[in-house]
Amino acid sequence: xxxxxxxxxxxxxxxxxxxxxxxxxxxxxxxxxxxxxxxxxxxxxxxxxxxxxxxxxxxxxxxxxxxxxxxxxxxxxxxxxxxxxxxxxxxxxxxxxxxxxxxxxxxxxxxxxxxxxxxxxxxxxxxxxxxxxxxxxxxxxxxxxxxxxxxxxxxxxxxxxxxxxxxxxxxxxxxxxxxxxxxxxxxxxxxxxxxxxxxxxxxxxxxxxxxxxxxxxxxxxxxxxxxxxxxxxxxxxxxxxxxxxxxxxxxxxxxxxxxxxxxxxxxxxxxxxxxxxxxxxxxxxxxxxxxxxxxxxxxxxxxxxxxxxxxxxxxxxxxxxxxxxxxxxxxxxxxxxxxxxxxxxxxxxxxxxxxxxxxxxxxxxxxxxxxxxxxxxxxxxxxxxxxxxxxxxxxxxxxxxxxxxxxxxxxxxxxxxxxxxxxxxxxxxxxxxxxxxxxxxxxxxxxxxxxxxxxxxxxxxxxxxxxxxxxxxxxxxxxxxxxxxxxxxxxxxxxxxxxxxxxxxxxxxxxxxxxxxxxxxxxxxxxxxxxxxxxxxxxxxxxxxxxxxxxxxxxxxxxxxxxxxxxxxxxxxxxxxxxxxxxxxxxxxxxxxxxxxxxxxxxxxxxxxxxxxxxxxxxxxxxxxxxxxxxxxxxxxxxxxx
Numbered sequence: 271x272x273x274x275x276x277x278x279x280x281x282x283x284x285x286x287x288x289x290x291x292x293x294x295x296x297x298x299x300x301x302x303x304x305x306x307x308x309x310x311x312x313x314x315x316x317x318x319x320x321x322x323x324x325x326x327x328x329x330x331x332x333x334x335x336x337x338x339x340x341x342x343x344x345x346x347x348x349x350x351x352x353x354x355x356x357x358x359x360x361x362x363x364x365x366x367x368x369x370x371x372x373x374x375x376x377x378x379x380x381x382x383x384x385x386x387x388x389x390x391x392x393x394x395x396x397x398x399x400x401x402x403x404x405x406x407x408x409x410x411x412x413x414x415x416x417x418x419x420x421x422x423x424x425x426x427x428x429x430x431x432x433x434x435x436x437x438x439x440x441x442x443x444x445x446x447x448x449x450x451x452x453x454x455x456x457x458x459x460x461x462x463x464x465x466x467x468x469x470x471x472x473x474x475x476x477x478x479x480x481x482x483x484x485x486x487x488x489x490x491x492x493x494x495x496x497x498x499x500x501x502x503x504x505x506x507x508x509x510x511x512x513x514x515x516x517x518x519x520x521x522x523x524x525x526x527x528x529x530x531x532x533x534x535x536x537x538x539x540x541x542x543x544x545x546x547x548x549x550x551x552x553x554x555x556x557x558x559x560x561x562x563x564x565x566x567x568x569x570x571x572x573x574x575x576x577x578x579x580x581x582x583x584x585x586x587x588x589x590x591x592x593x594x595x596x597x598x599x600x601x602x603x604x605x606x607x608x609x610x611x612x613x614x615x616x617x618x619x620x621x622x623x624x625x626x627x628x629x630x631x632x633x634x635x636x637x638x639x640x641x642x643x644x645x646x647x648x649x650x651x652x653x654x655x656x657x658x659x660x661x662x663x664x665x666x667x668x669x670x671x672x673x674x675x676x677x678x679x680x681x682x683x684x685x686x687x688x689x690x691x692x693x694x695x696x697x698x699x700x701x702x703x704x705x706x707x708x709x710x711x712x713x714x715x716x717x718x719x720x721x722x723x724x725x726x727x728x729x730x731x732x733x734x735x736x737x738x739x740x741x742x743x744x745x746x747x748x749x750x751x752x753x754x755x756x757x758x759x760x761x762x763x764x765x766x767x768x769x770x771x772x773x774x775x776x777x778x779x780x781x782x783x784x785x786x787x788x789x790x791x792x793x794x795x796x797x798x799x800x801x802x803x804x805x806x807x808x809x810x811x812x813x814x815x816x817x818x819x820x821x822x823x824x825x826x827x828x829x830x831x832x833x834x835x836x837x838x839x840x841x842x843x844x845x846x847x848x849x850x851x852x853x854x855x856x857x858x859x860x861x862x863x864x865x866x867x868x869x870x871x872x873x874x875x876x877x878x879x880x881x882x883x884x885x886x887x888x889x890x891x892x893x894x895x896x897x898x899x900x901x902x903x904x905x906x907x908x909x910x911x912x
Contacts, residue, residue, distance in 0.1 A: 290498050291615045292506040295391040298530060298553040299369075300689055303327075305381035307363070308372045314391045316365040321391040322399065322489055323362060323370055324349075326571055328384040328554065328579040332377045334571075337362040339392075340399050340487060343370075347426055347487075349449050349573040355428035355485075384579075384687075386554060386571070388530065390489075394418070395497035396507055398490040401428075404481040409462050410473045414490055420466045421493025421509030422608050427478055429485045435460055435478040437471075439493060440511040440606050441536070449574045452545045454536045491608055494525070499614055506611040511536075513604045514596055518586075521595030526611040527733050528594060529553075532573070533587075533607035535600070546572040548587075552612065553643065554579065554687050556589050557666030558719035560678055560746050560801045567666075569687075589664075591718055591731045612733070616712045620813045620912035623709040624838060626856040627691065629699025637683070637693030638705040644692040645710040646717050646805060647684075648672070650867055651702050652857075652875035659684070661692075664719040665803055670744050670752075672850075672869045673768050678746040704867075706838060706854065712736075713810040719746075719803050727781040728797035729789045730804070738785050738806040739816035740909055742767055747800040753779055755790070756907045758818040759844060768870055770849045770898075807909055814911050815888065821904035823893060830888030830910045835859070838911040839882060839889050840869075845905040848898035851881070859884050 297312035314321065320339040326332070334349040335358065341347075343365055346358040360373030370389070372379050379385070390397040394417035402412055414420070423437040436447040437460075446460045447453075459476035466472065471490070473479040479486060493509035496502070505525055512522035530551040548570050550556045555569040567581050568589075586597035594609070617623045627638030638647070650658040659669035661684035669681045685694040692707060693699065708715050716734040722745075732738065741755040744767075752767035764779035765771065776793075783791035796802065809816045815830035830836060837855040842848055850869040857865045857875070861884065865877045881895040888910055891900040899906070 289500055289502060290393060291613070292498060292529075292611045293613050293615050295393045295396050296506070296530070296610055297369075297387075297389045298551045299387045299389070300328075300553055300687055301385050301387070303379045303381050303383040303385055305374050305376070305379060307374065308379060309366070310369040310372065310387060312369040312387070312389055314369060314389050315367050316370055316389065316391060317367050319391050319393065320399065321365075321389060321397065323365075324388040324390075325362065325378045326386055327378065327380065328386055328569075328571070330380060330383050331576045331578050332380075333576045334573050335361065335378055338399055338487070338489075339365050340401055341428065347428070349434065350576050352431040352433055352450060354430050386551075388549075388551070390491075395492045395495035397492070400488045400490065402480075402486050404479075404484045404486060406475045406482040407480060408459070408475045409464070410475075410480050411470045412473065412488075413470055414466075414488075416468070416490050416492055416495075417497075418468050418492045418495035420471060420490045421507070422491045423466070423471060424489045424491075425473075425479055426487055427481070427484050428487055429483075432478050435476070437461055437466070438606050438608075439509050447534070447536075449547060452574075493608075498611075500616075504611075504614070506614075507608065509606075509608045511604050511606050512595070514599060514601055516601050518599045518601045518603075519595070519597055520605075521590065522593045522607075524593040524609050526593075527591050528589060528609040529612040530610040531594065531607055533605055535603055535605050537600075537603040545574075547574050548572060550587060550589075552589070552663060553689075555581070555663075555666065556587075558588060558590070558664050558801070560665070560668075591720070591733055613710075614712060616735075617709075617714055617810070617813055620837060623711045623714050623813065624911045625691075625707045626837065626854045627705040627707060628856060629701055629703035631700045635694040636685075636688040636691030637699040637703075638707060639691040640707040640709075641690050642709050643689055644686055644707045646708040646715075647692050648706045648869075649693070649699075650704055650706075650852075650869075652704065652865070652867065653702050654874035655872050657872055658869065661686075662717045662719070662803060662805075664717050665746065670746070670803070672752065673871055675749045675751055675768055677748050704854075704857065706852075713808060714814055715808075716806040717803070718806065719801065722792075722796070722798045722800050722802055724797070724799040726778075726792060726794040726797045727783065728792045730792060731789050732785075732804075732806055734806050734808055735787060736808045736810075737787050738790060738808055740807040741785065741790055741804055743796055743802060743804040745796075745798070745800060745802055750795075753796055755780055755785070756844075757784075757816065758907055760784075765842065765844065766870075767850060770847045770870055772846055773844055812912060814909070816907075816909055818905065818907050819891070821891070821897075821900040821902055821906060823900060823902035825883070825893050826891045826900060827885055828888045828891065828908070828910070829885075830912070832888055832910075832912040833886060834912060835884045835886050836889045836910040836912060838909075840909040841891075841899055842907050843898050843904055844907055846897075848906075851899060853882050853889075859889065
């Protein structure tokens, strides 16, 4: 069965036999407080399947509030305190089949505050919740439904005050940690020196896990358990350790690209335990820095404190396509972590992953609305003189101009921490500003931020899951062309996004090596030392089409396999010089004149030409088109999105 067919088979839900994906069981959802009731639709069936929602104000010094379906809505636990289970008036008021509802509590819903929620749905091989009443037994076995050996367990006494007790597979069964105590401690009374199995875990007679007359709750997380994805074998959560070298550098391959990570140093630093637990996620900002570290510091929250979110490069915590690492922090130190995989579903319609936005002149944010979290965006003004700006969630608040060779520049308007769009600079984007917005998704589009090794060939891992047909690549740290690979041109040629020139033949681009479903290969031009960004697209039935056509000089229908026509069309001539033309349905793809913009110039939008016409199956290039779009015998490449 194809990837798309498998995705379609599971689209109706998670009945027996349907595949499960990380999107079905985990969500990071950002929201702005209103001091009024808010219903959060994160796509998780929390009321039916059960689970945990972890809430924290990003902008205010308020506690981390954990609300689960066992103790029920209206109650809460605080990770940054010893408190027993308490009633949180007007807090999380209901768990729903597609998320949860919040009341007016000023802890998690202060007007105009920024906030984050992390929700974990109960599911085998990912997450489970268990409760029990203590009995002082030194060897208490408790059943669980994780269906795999827990990699991490977070236990809290819910009656009376006491610290959290935390098991991590890397520490073993003789040690435990606490949110409120920075040390890794040794005690037989916590886990009874007994390793958990795929059906039970064991507690001793320590107050924090099994005191008679007290009640307890455990949040259990799997590790490397499989069970997810199209074929049901992919891991979505990993618990482990990583140790820095003598220079304070380290990297770990967790087998997937993470979207969320809880981590902590477990070694002594100068006689004191490295203090804080930390949480990073891609929605709030976990970018890959450039070589100078001018951009790319992660947004961090601390489960053991009430502190607001901080943005700091102190820990050098860097994400990669297969894991994460540390850059020039403390030498020879060990960190434990729990990482959760980024989204993995294959989209079925273009509106899930592509949107076109227009500025409206007001101060509301985000500047451009997409109705999905944006991973990459291009802003282009339709008036003359605009260079355009291309930005990605992976590289933080900065941009590169598609028509220029210059290095990356800072841009505090390139903000991606929204659920429904991007951009926030307070300068009121007006009706001349347009944005094309993309979401990374299997089979459709990926973004890779990587470090050049300084030697060729260099293989770079990607997460497109299919062979890319277009790769647009730029050096972030200095002045170079934009290199473009297209499958129709092959692995010996490249064209430049910042130029109207014809393709150039050289092994220095792709090392004369075709990309695969897991990696692309670079020659010396694109593997030099420093930081790079690459955008990848592929053909996905009903969503996108990467292709070619030969001009006729007459009306020519380009069949993309769509049913409602193309909303975005990018065309470039390849047998001769020709600009990079862009049409979109918001500015107009009609039977009459169709406005176009050129990515490689600062020219104003051209509105008095009829070069393309609508076609349900894709688009039509017309007999009116110039030679750079449709001349008899001319060769053209294109990207179209439904």
